[in-house]
Amino acid sequence: MIIHFGATRATRDVDAIVEGDNLREIKNASKIVAEKYELDDDWLNDSVKGLANILPPDFYKRTTKLELDLYNLEIFVLGIAEQLIMKIVALREQDLEDIEVLLPQLTENDKLTVINNMHYINKIRPDWAQKI
Numbered sequence: 001m002i003i004h005f006g007a008t009r010a011t012r013d014v015d016a017i018v019e020g021d022n023l024r025e026i027k028n029a030s031k032i033v034a035e036k037y038e039l040d041d042d043w044l045n046d047s048v049k050g051l052a053n054i055l056p057p058d059f060y061k062r063t064t065k066l067e068l069d070l071y072n073l074e075i076f077v078l079g080i081a082e083q084l085i086m087k088i089v090a091l092r093e094q095d096l097e098d099i100e101v102l103l104p105q106l107t108e109n110d111k112l113t114v115i116n117n118m119h120y121i122n123k124i125r126p127d128w129a130q131k132i
Contacts, residue, residue, distance in 0.1 A: 005080060007101045009094060012040065015048040054089055054120040055082055056113065080105055081113035089124050 018026055023046065030044035055078075062079025078086070084102045087095040106114070 005083065005102055005105060007098055009097060013043050013045040015045050017049055017052050018046060048086075051086060051089060051124075054085060054123060056085075056117045056120065062113070079110070079113075081110040081117075084110075084114055085117060085121060088121055091125065 016026075027044070027046075031041060033039065034041050034043055059078065059082045060076075062082060063076040064079070066075045066077060068075060077083075080102055084099065084106070087098050087102065
């Protein structure tokens with residue numbers, strides 16, 4: 001949900017970490033949405049769960065609930081520090097653009113969160129953890 005932080009580039013999917021045991025229900029619902037709005041079947045991307053282990057253990061404390069009028073569904077956005085950590089680890093071309101959007105918005109506390117969690121980045125991107 002990088003658009004929550006002001007990114008203007010188009011995105012083709014939504015990354016999701018689904019809590020609980022209702023992933024199948026959510027995936028089925030996402031297929032209905034895909035048909036209705038002519039989206040790719042994989043517009044709801046849960047493969048990000050493979051990177052969830054690099055998030056700080058207390059990341060949920062810095063999530064923001066989006067105020068959307070949805071029935072039976074709550075959507076939370078990662079905190080900006082966690083967004084930056086995920087973008088550094090993925091480091092695709094579009095992630096570089098997103099990092100440029102995120103960096104000027106970091107508070108001192110956000111910067112400390114990123115620095116204090118370098119060992120999570122180091123698990124996957126030791127080259128970048130040293131540079132930061």
